[in-house]
Amino acid sequence: MKELQTSLITETVANLCKKANYYLPAxxxxxxxxAYKEEPSPAGKDALRQLLENQRIAREEDxxxxxxxxxxxxxLDLGQEVHVxxxxxxxxxxxxxxxxYIKGYLRKSAVRQxxxxxxxxxxxxxxxxxxxxxxxxxxxxxxxxxGAGSENMSALGMLTPAKGVEGVKEFVIQTVxxxxxxxCPPIIVGVGIGGTADKTMEIAKxxxxxxxxxxxxxxxxxxxxxxxxEKINKLGIGPQGFGGKVTALxxxxxxxxxxxxxxxxxxxxxxxxxxxxxxxx
Amino acid sequence: xxxxxxxxxxxxxxxxxxxxxxxxxxxxxARDAAHKRMVEALDRGEKLPFDPEGAVIYYMGPSPAKPGxxxxxxxxxxxxxxxxxxxxxxxxxxxxxxxxxxRSQVVKEAIQKYKAVxxxxxxxxxxxxxxxxxxxEPIAYEDLGAEAVLRLEVEDFPVTVINDVxxxxxxxxxxxxxxAKLASLA
Numbered sequence: 001m002k003e004l005q006t007s008l009i010t011e012t013v014a015n016l017c018k019k020a021n022y023y024l025p026a027x028x029x030x031x032x033x034x035a036y037k038e039e040p041s042p043a044g045k046d047a048l049r050q051l052l053e054n055q056r057i058a059r060e061e062d063x064x065x066x067x068x069x070x071x072x073x074x075x076l077d078l079g080q081e082v083h084v085x086x087x088x089x090x091x092x093x094x095x096x097x098x099x100x101y102i103k104g105y106l107r108k109s110a111v112r113q114x115x116x117x118x119x120x121x122x123x124x125x126x127x128x129x130x131x132x133x134x135x136x137x138x139x140x141x142x143x144x145x146x147g148a149g150s151e152n153m154s155a156l157g158m159l160t161p162a163k164g165v166e167g168v169k170e171f172v173i174q175t176v177x178x179x180x181x182x183x184c185p186p187i188i189v190g191v192g193i194g195g196t197a198d199k200t201m202e203i204a205k206x207x208x209x210x211x212x213x214x215x216x217x218x219x220x221x222x223x224x225x226x227x228x229x230e231k232i233n234k235l236g237i238g239p240q241g242f243g244g245k246v247t248a249l250x251x252x253x254x255x256x257x258x259x260x261x262x263x264x265x266x267x268x269x270x271x272x273x274x275x276x277x278x279x280x281x
Numbered sequence: 282x283x284x285x286x287x288x289x290x291x292x293x294x295x296x297x298x299x300x301x302x303x304x305x306x307x308x309x310x311a312r313d314a315a316h317k318r319m320v321e322a323l324d325r326g327e328k329l330p331f332d333p334e335g336a337v338i339y340y341m342g343p344s345p346a347k348p349g350x351x352x353x354x355x356x357x358x359x360x361x362x363x364x365x366x367x368x369x370x371x372x373x374x375x376x377x378x379x380x381x382x383x384r385s386q387v388v389k390e391a392i393q394k395y396k397a398v399x400x401x402x403x404x405x406x407x408x409x410x411x412x413x414x415x416x417x418e419p420i421a422y423e424d425l426g427a428e429a430v431l432r433l434e435v436e437d438f439p440v441t442v443i444n445d446v447x448x449x450x451x452x453x454x455x456x457x458x459x460x461a462k463l464a465s466l467a
Contacts, residue, residue, distance in 0.1 A: 041459055043299070043441065043451075047403055050439070054406040058354075067344045067354040067407040105353060107344040107427050118314070120426050149359045149382070149404065181452050182359050182382035184404035236460025240381070240403060242441060243455020245463060273405045 001083045002137040004281055006092035009084070009139070012279050013096025016143040017072060018104035020277035021064040024055040027212040028249070028274045035186055035239070035246040044244025048186075051239075051272055066273040069106040070145035072097045072127040073205070081137035090129055093141075098123040109148070130202070142278040144209060150187065150271040153179035156201060159263045168193060168265050169228060175267040176232050176248070181241020183269045186249045188212070189232065190268035195256035197264055203254035204266035209276055212250045225251045239272075249274075283437070287335030288376040288398070296398050296442045298449035303437040308337040308379070310431035312358055315422050316366040319430075323369060330421030330430050333370065337377035342427040343417075344407070352417040352433075356407030357381040360399070364388050371395040379440055383452055392444050400440035401451075413438040 029052070036048040058065035074093055078084075086092075101108055101124035110125060111118040128146075155175040159167045172191055179187075192204030215222035228251040238244020249272075258264065284292050286306035296302065309331050311319065319329055340360050344353035360380030367378070368391035376397050381404040384392075392399060402410055416434035423429045443451045 040462075041455070043301075043455065044459075046301075050403045050406045050409060054403070054409040057412070058408040061408065063347065063408050063411075064344045064354040065408055066405050067342060067356050068358065069344060105345045105347050107342065107353070109342075109427070122426070152359070180383055180456070181401075181404075182361065184381065234460070234463045236456040236458070236463055238455060238459055240401065240441075241383075241452045241455065242401075243451070243457075243459040245459065271405060 002081055003083050003085050004139055006084060006086040006089065008281060009089065009092040009141070010096040010099065012141055012281060013074065013093050013143065014100035014103065016141060016277040016279055017097060017100025017106060017145070020143050020145050020275045021069045021104065021106055022062050023059050023277070024065055024273065025276060029055060031212045031249040032186070032272070035249060039239060039244055039246050041238050041242065041244030043242035044239040044246065047239040047242055048246070064106055065275070066147060067107055068109065068147035068149060069101070070147045071110060072101070072124060073144040073146050074127045074129050075142040075144070076129065076131045077134050077140040078131060079136035079138045080133055082139055093129055094125050094127060097127045098125050139281045140278060141281070142209065142276060144276045147271055147273065150183035150269045153183045153269045155267045156197060157265045158197065159265055161261070161263045163263060165224065167263070169231070171265050172228055172267055173231055173235070176269070177235055177237070179269060180237055184271040184273070185237055185241060186239050186246045186272050188270040188274050189228070189248050189251045190270065191228070191251065191253040192266040192268070193253065193255045193263070194258040195264060199256055200264040200266040201268070203256055204268035207252040207254045208268055208270040208274070210252045216253055218255070221253050221255055225253050228253070286337040286377065286435070288337060289335060290396060293376055293396055293398050294446060296445055297447065298442050298445045298451040298454060300442040302400070302440050302442065304337065304440060305436050305438070306434070308339050308433050308435055310339045310341050310433060312340050312342050312428055313362055314425050314428040315430050316363050318422055320366045320369055323373070331432065333374040335374065335376045337379060338370070338375060339433065340378065340380035352411055352414050354407035355411045355414055357402040357404055360384060367391060371397050384444060389444055389448070389450065393446055393448055396446050398442060398446065399444040401443050402438070402440050410438070
């Protein structure tokens with residue numbers, strides 16, 4: 001049994017919050033560069049040029065690439081051989097978010113009592129924590145700062161099984177089409193199919209974390225991803241919605257077995273500032 | 282083209298959907314909670330925290346400034362959330378709005394009626410846009426933190442015109458034009 005101090009978890013989460021918000025992952029930068037080369041619309045191309053310059057400035061100056069530094073979504077892949085010592089695991093993660101957002105000059109965007117007073121919590125807590133118990137003696141922490149411009153465009157469809165794959169395609173494409181310029185395209189589209197309402201939303205969000213260009217190992221799902229990306233990139237929305245080809249950088253689909261009577265479909269949209277950072281302890 | 286803020290009517294009339302412009306001058310920052318308060322203030326017969334005549338409102342909530350910085354990262358937020366408050370503000374003289382994302386039909390009609398313009402800055406380009414802001418000071422609702430009303434001095438702040446006084450909408454036109462072009466390429 002490996003012991004892991006909560007103080008180290010706090011420090012790691014704080015660093016990941018800063019890192020995620022300052023440094024756009026290499027696969028996203030590469031995808032934006034490819035989009036810049038391929039975008040035929042002048043307005044779309046100019047938007048991509050500004051986004052590439054923006055991520056370079058953020059990287060060089062250690063500042064947030066987007067002012068909406070999001071709610072902190074934190075994934076904990078906790079090895080079952082790990083014994084967390086020195087306090088409460090979730091409190092340690094929350095403290096890491098607090099320190100990261102305060103010391104990292106990140107925006108505090110969390111409000112309490114969402115339907116009435118909406119008073120800012122002033123330290124961007126609480127985070128949204130997802131814990132998965134896995135084999136081994138490591139703790140992998142992934143921080144996904146999720147901005148509201150894209151998150152507000154999420155959608156859940158409780159489709160009937162009779163709708164089939166055509167129903168799935170229609171739901172995903174309609175969701176992206178309706179979102180238009182709002183989620184700051186070019187976007188990454190995470191799709192969940194199957195499970196229950198909550199499960200399909202969960203796997204749709206996990207799908208946006210997958211590296212760009214990596215296909216689902218199931219060939220049938222991979223083919224669906226390719227077809228959806230092609231269709232989305234013919235809508236004409238383009239970078240920032242100015243009109244153009246590259247509306248999405250990737251479509252990633254995850255599936256889960258479903259009830260005989262259900263075919264839930266979830267869409268999680270990630271903006272061009274597709275931030276994430278991970279560390280293993 | 283280069284334009285000055287506050288905006289005069291001649292400038293507003295000259296701007297067309299799809300134009301790119303660089304704004305210099307004074308603009309005001311307000312987003313969700315500040316809009317709610319401003320309209321509530323107007324309902325009570327009070328004034329806005331700034332002179333609305335020709336004013337440009339930037340929908341934005343910056344990240345905190347690091348020591349030595351004028352302002353933190355400062356990109357646009359989704360404008361549609363301000364739609365319920367916008368016609369009221371245009372009716373008292375506000376001429377320009379900077380944000381990103383679609384506006385409602387009611388707002389588009391108000392833009393024509395009151396001769397105003399809606400412009401987009403690049404969503405996600407907050408570190409780059411920060412560099413075009415040369416001065417920033419809070420002028421109202423400081424208790425709202427990142428949602429306080431700010432007065433900004435900007436130099437060559439880059440925007441693209443989305444909705445103009447002639448009823449054009451770049452989001453609709455761009456999508457239609459490129460949707461057709463991409464279909465014909467296939």
